Amino acid sequence: MTITQSNRWPWLVALLLCGWLLYQLTPILSPFLVGILLAYLGDPLVDRLERWKLSRTWGVVAVFTLFSLLLVLLILVLVPMLGKQLMHLYQLTPLALDWLQLEALPWMQMQFGLEEDFWRFDRVKQAITDNLGSTTDVVGLILSQATASGLALLAWLGNLLLVPVVGFYLLRDWDLIMAKLRKLLPRRREAMVVGLMRECHEVIGAFLRGQLLVMLALAVVYASGLMLIGLQLGLLIGVLAGLASIVPYMGFVVGIGAAIVAVLFQSGIDLYLLLGVAAVFTVGQLLEGMLLTPLLVGDRIGLHPVAVIFAVLAGGQLFGFTGVLLALPVAAVIMVLLRHVHDLYKLSDLYAPAEPPSQP
Structure with a gap:
């Protein structure tokens, strides 16, 4: 049975009701x-x-x-x-x-x-x-x-x-x-839905498992290196830089800026400490670009850094801590769906080239 114009409204009302219920249950x-x-x-x-x-x-x-x-x-x-x-x-x-x-x-x-x-x-x-x-x-x-x-x-x-x-x-x-949820899918759309979910799983899994491991590894590298060169706030700055690495290059910028300020307040313009800070973050960037990201994450994420920042801030603004937890998975799913919408648009008549004018 296909969903016609007459019986489409109950599904829409049910969807809106589920959204309202989830919003009420946010706490x-x-x-x-x-x-x-x-x-x-x-x-x-x-x-x-x-x-x-x-x-x-x-x-x-x-x-x-x-x-x-x-x-x-x-x-x-x-x-x-x-x-x-x-x-x-x-x-x-x-x-x-x-x-x-x-x-x-x-x-x-x-x-x-x-x-x-x-x-x-x-x-x-x-x-x-x-x-x-x-x-x-x-x-x-x-x-x-x-x-x-x-x-x-x-x-x-x-x-x-x-x-x-x-x-x-x-x-x-x-x-x-997962098996029971798959059995609930419409039989004629099962292959398409499973394919979309597989793509979403690859994106979300690569980000959650891969990027979290990259953040943890960078936090260990930065904190260990800064504490080794004698920076008093090395552990705090290293952890902060590792957490900021959820957005590419942000951990490097935040970490090296905070480390330079900490060096200036600790011992003034100390050339040894400044060179040590530069060496620690250079090693961290080399490890991230040449080993950690290709090995743990790969090129399956496809989330732009600006999209990551916007998703986290928007989720926190709308739903608090719950929104922060949901922000990146929802953004990954939306990105996969938009990719398929883009492919359908390029195959539609709207994207077709204009027909040449007919000769009189």
Whole structure:
């Protein structure tokens, strides 16, 4: 039975109703989306363990054990070190304002002919200095905020505990769920829909698995190199540069800029540290361009860097953290669909060349 003009409206109403329902359920969707992400990332590993004659359930247990060990290592080792460097960065903020007020801003005033009281950074510095002593007790601050919003904390902890439960069951039944969804497809359109989903899977898988591994590797390279040359904020800047590498070349620009500023505040114009920073980021770019991206990502993504930035910002603006999680997969699906729409357009009569005028 084909969908005619008369029975098309119920499908449209149902689609709009589903969209409205999802929008209303946005506050509780985050643990389920994170669980789906964990299941999607872990499915290839479980499939490989199944090929090694391990049952699906035990393969899921092994993968979740690996994820749990990585998370515990992150919490016990990396988070305290990052916390110390964040506190150190916060304590350096008045010194940065001093440099801006006494050196950078007078130079800009001379160059651009600005008035002497054009900048008011002395008030900002005073406010930060006054609050610096009250923020040293981070645990007390967190506990006071948690006491003030106990219900919100309980809801957040509940969502956090839901993530491994949802991820475990989805990963265990992933192949079964995919098979049932395929059986629901219209028989005459199954091949076309499966082909589109395969392309979307290649794009999303290449980005989520490949690009995340590239980001992790670059964060390790940058942080290790900067800490090795003696930069005090090396770990923080390296992690920041690795996260910014979700957009090509942004990690390099953000990281080397932040590292140069950190060198200037740490020891002035130190040629050794500046050359070390340049060497670390040069090695990182060479590894990314010649080894990491071709090996882990390849040329299957097709997402323009501007499209990545716009998708993340738009998703966060519309749906908050849930929108950020959905932004890149949705952008990848839209990109695949637009590619096919472009091919259909070039085959249509609208794109056909104009016919030559007929001779009288």
